[in-house]
Amino acid sequence: MRRTFFFIMAFCLGILYVNAQALRISGRVVDSLEHPIEVFDVRALRADSSMLAGGAFFEGSFEMELPEEAALIKVSSLGYVPAYLSLDLGKREGNVVSIGAIVLDSQPAELSEVVVSARRPLVRFSGDSYVVDIAKTRLENAGTFIDVARRIPGLVVSGNGKISVMGKPRLLINLNGRAVRNVSELQALQSRQIKSVSIDRNPSAAYSADYDAVINISTRDAIQDYVHIAAVNKFSMARKLSNSSSVTLNSRIKSLDLFTDVRFSSNGNLQYDSEEKHVWSDVQELRTSRFSELMVRHNLLDISQTAEYHFRPQTALGLGYRLSVTEQNIEKEQDYSVVSADHQALTTLPVSVHSSMKRTDHNPSLYFTNKGKNSFLGIYADYYGASLKNSQHVSEKAANRNVSQDFTDHYDVFGLKGDFSHRLSFLSYALGVKISCIKDRGTYLSGYEDTPDSRLESRSFATYVNLRKTVGKISFAAGLRYEREHSQSSDNDRVVSDTVYNHLFPYLSIAANGSVKASLSYSRRIYRPTYNQLIVKSVYIDPLSYSIGNPLLKSALVDIVSFSVQKGIFAGTVSYEQYHNKKAQVAVLEERNGTQRVRFTYDNIPHVHRLVLYTMCNYGTGNIRGNTTLMLSSSRMNYEGVAYSTFKDIGLYLKSNLETSLWKGASSMLSAAYRNAQHNDFYYHRASFNFSLYLTQDLFQNRLRISVQAEDIFKTARVNNWVQNMQRARIVMDTNADSRFIGLSLRYTFGRSKAKSQARSSIQEETDRL
Template identity: 25%
Template sequence: MHRYLLFLLFTFQTLTSHSSNLRGKVINDQAISLEYFTVAILLPQDSSIIIGGAFVDGYFEFEDLKVDQCLIQISCVGYQTVTQNIDFSAINSIDIGTIQMKNLELNEITVFAKRPTFRQVEGRLLIDVKGTALSEAGDLFDALKRSPGLVVDNNNNITVSGKGTPIVFINNREIQNKAEIEALQSDDIMSIEIDRNPSAEYSASGNAVVRIKTRKITNDKINLQIYNQNYFARKNSTLNGVQLNNKINKTTASINYSYKYFKSKNFEDAYEINTQSEYTIANNNSTVRFPKTKTHNLFLSLNQEITAKNNIGFQYSYISTNQKQDSDSKQTINKTNNGVTNRNILKLRDVAKDLHIYNLNYQYDIDSTSSLSVIGDYTRYVNHSTEDIGEKNITNNLSLKSLIDNQNDYTIYSGKIDFKTCLLQSINLQTGVKASKVTNNGKVTSVNQITTTENYQINDKIDDRISAAYFNLEPKLNNFKLEAGFRYEYTDTKISSNEKTVLDSTYGHWFPSVLINKEFSDYVNVTLSYAKKIDRPSFNELSTDITYFDALSYSTGNPKIKPTISHNLDLSFGLFKNLSVNFAYSYEKNARILSAVSDNANPDIVKYTPVNISQAEYLNLNIDYNYSGKNLNSTFSFGGKKPFIEIPYMDELRKIRNSSWYFQTNNDYSITSRTSIFANYLYNSSSKDLMTHFESSSKLSVGVNTSFFSKKLNIAIMANDIFNTSDNSWEDRYGNIVAGSIPDQDNSWIRFSIKYNFNNFKGGLKKKSASESELNRL
């Protein structure tokens, strides 16, 4: 397989077809670059559209145009349309220079140009950020929260409706950590693309892909942005950051640094009901927690254009997190054959995490249809936590004090090569290889602080290696688009605990993907796609480390847990340029759940550990609609899910068939060209998924954005989760145990944001990586 791909890399690069590039600049009558405009490439015979797009900041560019002659049509609200003839017969790369647009006489009518927020392209949802209210949302997470098709929870976990957690790319680079998204601002972003059923080009571990494109630095100058956010809730928090970008000739450098200090006060009522043959134990905990988190986030990037076709880049990311959390729990244990016991549990947890990522990348654009990309990563991730636990049995006047020390030291090596070309002037080929290696030396020690004796010590080692190869073919057809590919991934995992092998596993799978797209008119297009995927267990799920909760409960991994294999079928409709409808079916083999089971040695103790169930099936529906008016822009999203699952409980099988639904709307109203208000609402109905029942939840957030000094100074105020109704209460039923939680998190807050741009700042971060899939398993 590897020899075949290497043969493709060095042989097929010469088989290319003729294509052309076109670029230019658009300004207004005052010689200022237009913020937003559209450009269409037309056939000269009948003016039918070949391709079109929306552009910002005055610059546009089209690549890979398969025409010898065409018309270019430039349009902008409030300006006269410009049309020019273009002839590629003598040269295949043309810069038309600067086009100055002339004003239309509007008789004193004020127009706020509103862009449609999204459109569907070949089954993918493309969301415009630049030139819309999303660019003023705040940080990148704020823009994602207000994007159709995405749900971002209170912990900034991203999910694609009906698909789960996606792989996230920023300028074709897989992100490493959520903190990297927090460091980016919404006005750095050009567009967001959601792919609900990605092809074999992408890691088989991703059921969905979110691609984020940032704005380009086009001129030689230094750009600087500083920002501050203050949160007012039960506890106050702050975030400060600075971005510096510099472009000199063929060298581009970027520095991004942010510091976050977050504090909160959270409540939780948790319970477990452990039913044995002769008795039942009910364990109820009422807990208050005070987490304090400090995060330093640094990103450095240097890109050098060696020639017009060769680019080399170096990137470094450093994320340091320190969290201290005090918690106080009141525990009541009711054992039917032994009465009631009252206990008090005090915990002091201290966690230090350091993530270093070094990246070297090379891009060779052989011609307009062929390119070679090489990326190499080295990552070091160190996680050290200590937990001081004091437990007092008030009923029996007994005390227990424990100190748990947990250390993990991960090292990740990864590399990938991707090659694109055109075969026989009619087939686009993408092919590539990837390899990664993850090692970890972990150690957990528990000490009884009263007797100074060691309760237990676990030393575990993880060695995980994955190699992959893929190819994707896209023949050029007149009436519809066809894309088909195969990906092969081979996994070799070894885990030992206290020098004893607990897992030695190797497996390989083929992952096919197919996409068929038909555009019936400018207002109707249909996409049918299929992809096979894999969800490997995280290293925490595989590790034998023990996380101690209290005298009656703990969690540990399961080295025997199997990966989940899924088959995904999607049917998408793009209608009237502002309506997207998606139907999906998913079949999962060896679906995984975190179950509560009785401990083998002591059935009174509840052990939380992952287990497999044989299969799970889902039907999903997602509908997204966009309205763009003179002053108002609104998106509406509606979706539903119906599971088909059977879960063992109390010697029977629970059939999970309950349907659930959600509704989301994001609304922005422009008061003036500088000031807008917004209101966003999300509702999730009660639902059952695998063994878990979730109660309904909702969130209403409102805010106002305004700018001064030609949009250099931006000020925003936002009220999040006004009614404090976004928490998810849940209950699990598995085997002989019921477990549940009723949280009350510190989610209702008011945020004041201020941001200043020096020298017309444009985000220039172009992150690249080869190790995202591995880091997601840490």
């Protein structure tokens, strides 16, 4: 009887406990394209709109306690129209009320209207990559991708729009999964079209082993027909005037997407160089000094056209074509002084050089993509053909001697590539295969001392597999890439080299996701020499020096181990890199017919070790935002028994941005970059500081954007100032570059915007080597 009584009492207390439990509410928050919104607020309100409870949530889902007095739920996120929902307590499981998916419509916000007390990090880690969201953030209104890149930590944008990653010189940029070959495609990409940008500083086996960094740009999809036109003109003034104009058309008519981009630019540059050169052997030495004035005029006409037909929303067939015509003229006036071995005699050699280059590129491409719920298939075919004509005419006034070089070159590159990925319930995997063929035919019409014909043919095959598994907050990734290349070079029908390379490139990674994100990874990469570094052709530099390729130059293999961590607004990576057969330029003193000359060529350094610490953070207060990136690096290099750098020699690279609104539609950004004096192979680069200012003003409902760009305001950038110490040579270079300039840009846009995958290339790494 007593046990029955206690059982009944326990049952009643349990019922009272369940009834006394507070109700909870759950749901999902998505945008108009049903993509999860990453950061949002949910608040429970009384009938008079006063708040009872609430909080911030992430990754598109939430669950919170629901007070009894609650009459409304308010869901809000920066850049979206808030949603108010009345409660329906009928849809519940136990004590949890489910209100399903809540769709928030976008509401563009001016930078000046934003006041955030607790900020989400600008950068978030995802495995070995760090991701920057563009859509629904302040970066959405930056302008073009070039403007976005200037605001992303770790990315460096030069005054002419060239993009690089700090500490990673071999960069691949993908737009919607395919390679971007020309920076003009990024200049045409509007920031409102971009969904996110990820930067991978240690790429997996899915990417060619030639690259040590990959930028992936994802764009937003259109949900209706549209026409979007952007007309841009940019004028800049330095020592020479430059101007570029472009018209870009993006449109969608039912299932057909069209992209057209036409641009023309004419850029001028004037710089002054001074050089001291000392080269010696066991029995002789050569000392020269040089002062030169270099004037460059570069003209470019670029036309791109892409048509993409969608059989279904996620299945597309595309056809693209790009034509590029480049002309460049260089005028150089040089004064040489040659010092005799006994330092007594001084000979002056004034020299005038005129160089011209004309290049025509053709690039048709065909591609097919299919995106399933858990899979992706992409097939890409490319042809790239280029015709190049170089002419150089030199007048050695003191010797009354003229030297002429005329060289024609023709490249043919064919490529076929396929990628497939699939996500299973227990595992994700990706497979790929690639076949390419390169033919390079060069002929001297008139040469320097000899007139060789050069040919290079290369056939390559690559395949890869990537696996990824997630267990709780831990994810594991492994990949393996196999590359085979058969390369043959000849000189006047004489085979100089005939080699077959077989390489395996493994990739391993383990990552943890939590309040602190961390990952540890290993990869192997290969840095192949360019074809100009391999081809045996003599190129005149000055009366006493020339350059020539080395057909026996080996590719450099690099093993990289990196550890990355992120906590809040701080993120960082430390990596160790070991190079095998790193490529470097060397100088050799030789004598022909009683005349001393310096021959510049290339050689391999057996082993180089490098340590890199890379860290970034973003910050803000009120309407001021900024980010800072810091990189510390050191290396140890020995060549022929001589130590050229040690781990004690630490290089520092610091880059910082600050941006603020001025008034409605106007903003300004300050950018500063500092690099201390540091070693790089045989080079010792002098310290450099660059301070730049960017101003923008939007008018006519943001259709017209006026931008002012002031680069290197204090003229303190040292882009080409170094000392090159080799075993038997020392060269000191001081360049007064044309780095300071003022630019004015006008951009007018019509209609709605949506990005296209303008770049569809399966042969990016092959054309890089040309």
